[in-house]
Amino acid sequence: MLTRRRGSPWTGVGTVVAKETADHLSGILIVLVEVLVFLAALFAIYTAIQAIRAAIGESRFLFLLLMTVAQPPLPFSFMDLLGMLVPVFAIVLGFDAVNGEFNRRTMSRVLAQPIYRDALLLGKFLSGLLTLTIAFVSLWLLVIGLGLLFLGVPPSTEEALRMFGFLVATILYGGVWLAVAMLFSVVFRAPTTAVLAALGLWLVFLLFWEVITPIAATAIAGPPETILGPNLHYLELHQALSRISPSTLYGQTALALLQPDTRATGILLYTRGMLLGTPLPVGQSFLLVWPQFTGLIAGMMVIFAIAYIAFQRQEIRA
C-alpha cells in the first residue's frame, strides 16, 4: 500500500542533533577515545618536531612534515595515526546509535513524538559527523599552534590549504566509519555485536585488504606479469579492488595532499617526484585526489542509505 506521507521528514532533526551531540561530547567512553586520539596525535607531532627542527630553512613544507614524519620511539606519523584511530573514534560514536535506543526502550517513546524515523537516523548521523568535525578541527588547530610554538614560523597559504584538505578528508573518512557503525547498530540488536562487527571490518581493511586484493585480482585477471610484460588488466583490477577500502582512499588522499611531490595515487603510475622532483601545485594535488574524495563521500552516502533502508523496515516495538 503506497501512500505519500505529509509533513517534513526533517522535522526534529535539529533537536536530535543537539541532544546527541551533547551526549557525545559528555559521554565518558567518547571522551576517553578523544583523549587517546589527542594524546597519540600530540605525541606524534612532538616527536616529528624533534626530527624536523634540523630541516628548518631547508624545506618549504615544514608544517606538512609535522604530519608525515615518523620519529622513534613512535613508529607512526601523525597521518598514519589518524588513519588508524579515526575509524575507532567513529565506530565508538555510532555502534549503539540505533540498537541503544531499542535496548533502553526509548525508541517507541521518541518516535511517538511528531518526528519521522528519517529525522532520528539523520540527526544521529549528523551529530556524529559534527562531533568528529569538532574533534578534528580542534586537533588541527592544536597542531598549527604547536607548529607555531616550536617551529617559530607560520604555515604558508599552500600548506594551510593542503592541511585543510587533509582535515576534510579525515572527517569524510570518519564519516564512512560512522556510517558503517550505524549500519551495524541498525542490523545488530546487541551493541557488542555491532562494535565487534565494525572493528572486524576495519581490521580487514587495515591489515588484510592488501593481502586479499592481489589474490583476488590474480584469480580474476591472471598473474601480474605475463610473457608480454605487465598484465594491465590485473593492475587495473587490483587498483579498483584496493580502492574499495576506505583506508586506501584516505591513505592516498593524505599522501597526495601532505607530500606535495606525490604525482599519482594509482598503482600504475605510483611515483613520487619522478618527473622533475618538484612539488605539485596545490590545485593539481586536489585534482589528483578528487576521485578519492568523491569515493569517500559516495561510500559514506551509500552505507548510510543502506542503514536508512534497513531502519525503515524495522518494527518499532521497544
Place this chain on the structure above:
Amino acid sequence: MPDDVVIRARGLTKRYGPALAVDHVDFEVRAGEIVGILGPNGSGKTTTILMLLGLTEPSAGQALVAGFDPLRDPLEVKRRVGYLPDSVGFYDGLSALDNLAYTGRLAGLSRREIDARFKAAMARVGLPDVGHARVGTFSRGMRQRLGLAEILMKQPSIAILDEPTAALDPHSTQEFLGMIRGLKADGTAVLLSSHHLDQVQSVCDRVALFNRGRIELSGTVTDLAGEVLGGGYVIDVEARGAGIPELLAAIPGVVRVRPSGPDLYRVDCQSDLRGEIARRLAPAADLTGIRFAAPSLNEVYTRYFAGGGHADAA
C-alpha cells in the same frame, strides 16, 4: 467522523508475511472516554496501537486518529496523541527534566512551555522534587509516573497507555489508576491496554476483547457479561437453609447459580430478579441479604477463553 469520536478504526489489518497479526479490526473511542483493550499475548493489541500511532503501516483498512490518518499524517496524529509504552525507557544519564525537555522539543514545545508544563506535570504525578535527579536513580514506579508526566506535558487529546501498571506495586497501581481517571476528567480519551482485568474494569467505560487479531467482544462490562456469562445481571444472595441452589435455579430468567461462600450464592440472571428471588426464598430459607454484584471482567475473560474464545461458551 462525529465530533466526539477521536479514534476510529475500520477494517484495520496487519500482516507479517503469511501471519495475520491484526484481522479487520473495527472500533471507536470517543472524547473523554476510557476504553480498555484486553486479550492474550500476541492477540494484536500492541500492533493495533502501533498502527494508530503511525509507527507501523496497516496492510489494509483505515484508521482516523484525532481526525487524521496515521498513515498519511503521522506527525499530526503524534502531535495529538500521548503514548506510554510498556516498560517505558528513559535516558538514564539525563535528568527527568532533560528527558522530558527532549521529547517536549520534539513535540514542538518552546523552552518556556516546557518549564511551565514540566513543573505542573511532575507535581500531578507525585514527583515534584526529583526533576533534576538522574532518571537512572528512579524506581520502576517513578519511571512510569515520569512517562505519564510526559503525556501530561504534551496535553494530548488522546492518551494510549500500553500495560502501564504491569510492574507497579498495589499502592502505586491505585495511584496510577487515579491519574488515569484524571486524564479522563481533563477530557482526554484514553486507550488502555492491560492484563490486569480488575484495573481495567475499575477505570474503563468500555472494553474491547482481542483474540487472534480480532476484536471478538466489545462494550461495557455488563454487555460483555451478558454475552459471555449468559446473563446481564449478577445478584449475590445470602441465605441459610436446605435446597437453596435448586430453588434459585428454578426461577425463570436465572441462568446460573454458583456457591460463592458459606451461605452465599452468586446468581446470573437475564433481568433484575431480586424481588422474585426474595419472594421465592422467603418461605423456605432464612434470607439475610440480596444485592447486585458487579459482573466481574475477570470472570468474563476467563470463561471466554476457557470456552475456546467463543461468546457462546457459557
